[in-house]
Amino acid sequence: MLGIARRGLRLATGLVLGAVLAVAELPLVVLSGLSLLCVFAWPRGRRVVLNPLAAAARALTEAHRRRLRVYVAADTSDTYAYHRALQYLSLRWGLGVLGALVLGAALIGAAYGMSWVFILLLSDVRHPGTLALSSIGGLFLLFLSLQGTFGVAGLETRLARYYLGPSHHETLERRIEELAATRAGVISAVNDERRRIERDLHDGVQQRLVALGMLLGRALRSQDARRAEQLLRQAHEESGQALTELREVAWRVYPTVLDEAGLRAAVETVAERSAIPVRLDYALATEPDTAVATVAYFVVSEAVTNAVKHSGAGRITVRVAPGEDAVLVHIEDDGSGGADSSGSGLFGLARRVAAVDGRFRVDSPAGGPTTITAELPCA
Template identity: 85%
Template sequence: MLGIARRGLRLTTGLVFGAAMAVAELPFVVLSGFSLLLVLAWPRGRRAVLKPVTTAARALTETNRRRLRGYFSADTSDTYADHRMLQYLSLRWSLGLLGILVVSAALIGTAYGIAWIFFLLLGEVRYPLTLATSSIGGLFLLFLSLQGSFGVADLETKLARRYLGPRHQEELERRIEQLATTRAGVVAAVNDERRRIERDLHDGVQQRLVALGMLLGRALRGKDEMRADQLLRQAHEESRQALTELREVAWRVYPTVLDEAGLRAALETVAERSAIPVRLDYDLAGEPDTAVATVAYFVVSEAVTNAVKHSGAGLIAVRVAPGEAGVLVRIEDDGLGGADASGSGLFGLARRVAALDGRFRVDSPAGGPTIITAELPCA
């Protein structure tokens, strides 16, 4: 609910700026159209008029493109024809005026919706039924206008993409490039994971097993029963340590609890095993699909591990909740900050998230806090 309200506020701000743009666009469209009409049959005059018209039109169009990208998350092509740009501006101003109507309706609805508070504070209410009716009507108007803001924003996006692109071929080329990059990242991530597993087995479990074999060999060759008993006890301890480390390696490769009990139980296990207190806020109503749950788990696990090793934090807050496009994973610690997003651990997480067409972001200013965010789309 909070995410929807935040998005609605962002869209409304974008519509307000769009309305301000319409104030400049409408006179520009009228004057440009009239000027071009006057020189329609005069080629030299038409070229002379078109130059300043296209220059001004490009400035207005680029401003709109930045607005659409910043407030509506709508990307358009950098390359568009001049005549498509002029067609776009000849229609865009009407959506700007529609946007200001929607915003005005929202303000009126808000005023009527909260009017009863001021009446109760300022004096006696003589017509409570009328006040209640107007408040309900105002809240209903506010609801409709907020829905209208989503509709106008969608129209703005469709209009820009219709006239400014990107073209279907450009979309396909961009997608192919993105998939090629993602595939290369996945292959690199898999190779990094294999090397990490090999190091864990070589430096941990393998050394334990070598020590275990040596202890057992000494016990078998020894003549002193008391010494042999002592060596067997040491061998038993080494076998226990080797089993613990093997379980740790298996857990880091893939936790079975993720399949057996779900994402929440797996994250609770990460919190329990952490040397720093972890506060888990899990708001998903259902279980995400296996791919999303796996990536979400590894994002949290690796982020918590990094915080324990490097941040000097006293508390780690983990939140898993519905996002705009799927699942939002957010990890924040109160440590010293300065985390390197290009480091092997975080860079590997970024590649895991990119493999699902998700978004990964690290904010870690000097002095903290460090905030790691992953947005994972759901099918």
């Protein structure tokens, strides 16, 4: 709910800026039409008129591209032609006016919806039925206006992409670059994982097995029955520790519970095994596909492990929730912050998320809190 409110506020800010820019767009469009009409049959004069118009149109279009990128999360191409920019602006000012009307209606709805509070505090209510109806009508108008905000933002995105691109060819080129980078990242992540497994086996399980072999050898060579029994008892304890460490390595490679019981059980196990209390909020109604569930699990596991090792936190919050055709994974701790997103652990998570075309973000200011968010698209 909080995420929807933030997105709505961001879109409303974008529409306000769009309405302000519409004030400059309409005069430019009218002036461009009249100027081109006057010099239509005069090539030299047309060039004289086109240069300043092209500069003004590009400046306004670039302002819109920045606005859409920041507030509407819509990317466009920077290789558009002048006439496409002018066509875009000639229609865009109407959306600017529409956005202003929608936001104005939202303010009116909020005023009527909340008016009963001030009326009850400042004066006597003589017609409570009328007051209730006006408040309900205001809240309904507010609801419709908020829905209209998302609708106008969607129209803004479609209009910008239609006139400003990216073109189909540019989209394919960008996709090829992303796939090449993702493939390289996956290969590197696999190699890093292999090195980590080898290190865990060499420094942990292998050393335990070496110690176990030495204890058994000493027990076989011992002439003292009591000493041999003591060595065998130590060997038994060492074998148990080796088995525990081997299970830990296998769990970090891939937990069988993920296949047997699903993502919820896997992240619950991570929370139970954590040395720091973990508050888990799992809101998925259905099980995601295997690739998404695997990445979501490793994001939670690695983030919790990093928080336990480095953050000094006293509590960790994990939320797994549905988004718009995506699974949202959110991990937050109350530690000291300052997490390095380019470190091997978090960078490896970013590559895992990129491998399924997801988005990964780390926010860790000095003093905390540290917030890790992954958006994993699903079919």
